[in-house]
Amino acid sequence: MSLNRNVSLATGLRYKGQGPMLTFVLHRIGGLGMAIFVMIHILASFIGGEVGAFLNTIYEHWLFQIFIFFCVLFHAINGLRITIVDLFPKLLVHQREAIWVEWAVFIPLFAIAVFVIISTAGG
Amino acid sequence: MATTKPRILSLSKRGLNFEMFMWLFTRLSALAIYALILFAIIGALVMGARNDMNLADVLRWGFMPSNTHVQSTEVPDLAPWSTPFWRLTASALLLLAVAHGVHGLVVIADDYIVSPRGRLTVRWLSIALMISMSVIGVYVLWTS
Numbered sequence: 001m002s003l004n005r006n007v008s009l010a011t012g013l014r015y016k017g018q019g020p021m022l023t024f025v026l027h028r029i030g031g032l033g034m035a036i037f038v039m040i041h042i043l044a045s046f047i048g049g050e051v052g053a054f055l056n057t058i059y060e061h062w063l064f065q066i067f068i069f070f071c072v073l074f075h076a077i078n079g080l081r082i083t084i085v086d087l088f089p090k091l092l093v094h095q096r097e098a099i100w101v102e103w104a105v106f107i108p109l110f111a112i113a114v115f116v117i118i119s120t121a122g123g
Numbered sequence: 124m125a126t127t128k129p130r131i132l133s134l135s136k137r138g139l140n141f142e143m144f145m146w147l148f149t150r151l152s153a154l155a156i157y158a159l160i161l162f163a164i165i166g167a168l169v170m171g172a173r174n175d176m177n178l179a180d181v182l183r184w185g186f187m188p189s190n191t192h193v194q195s196t197e198v199p200d201l202a203p204w205s206t207p208f209w210r211l212t213a214s215a216l217l218l219l220a221v222a223h224g225v226h227g228l229v230v231i232a233d234d235y236i237v238s239p240r241g242r243l244t245v246r247w248l249s250i251a252l253m254i255s256m257s258v259i260g261v262y263v264l265w266t267s
Contacts (some may be wrong), residue, residue, distance in 0.1 A: 035224045
């Protein structure tokens with residue numbers, strides 16, 4: 001049995017999923033980012049030597065740290081919402097409110113982290 | 124705002140095939156990962172991290188309690204950080220995270236690769252990736 005999609009990529013990008021769609025996309029980007037980072041990190045610590053040290057310098061860069069912390073924090077907070085709502089399906093009706101709460105938790109935490117990362121990088 | 128009532132089937136009525144099992148595993152492993160991270164952070168604070176480490180180092184230890192993550196800190200003695208207890212905790216976190224992450228990659232791939240042959244390839248690749256990452260990761264944790 002094969003699945004066929006009858007919607008083109010361009011139509012998909014114009015899909016107006018609003019808040020829930022945005023969290024879905026960011027959850028996906030965050031998950032992918034972390035998966036790639038963790039794999040490179042494991043391989044780098046396994047290989048060691050010059051290649052490992054070079055890879056270390058990439059993820060010690062402050063830009064990369066902001067990116068990966070975004071991935072981790074968003075994936076963790078959004079994942080908690082998904083887990084709670086999925087394990088207690090009666091809460092699904094509060095989906096949109098839950099997403100607002102999620103942003104209210106995410107934005108201050110991420111802002112503090114970005115401030116700390118930049119001030120540490122600046123010396 | 125649309126207020127259509129969602130159709131809800133209780134967890135026990137949905138049946139349990141492999142995909143449903145992995146769906147549940149993704150959620151439960153997420154909860155376990157939160158617990159392990161919290162556990163590692165509390166452990167670090169008990170072992171004196173407040174005086175010898177900055178917040179970033181505590182978090183680095185929290186996300187993977189391996190002694191290589193505290194090497195560059197002011198901790199006077201690495202021995203309590205490299206006990207079999209913490210290596211076991213780190214291994215549990217690693218295995219859960221790899222299984223959770225690789226399954227996530229399969230879910231993403233399934234959205235873009237729709238031919239049965241392609242999906243079969245993705246599954247074999249994911250199994251290879253999961254086994255190799257678990258083995259290499261556990262090896263690194265126990266030899267570092």
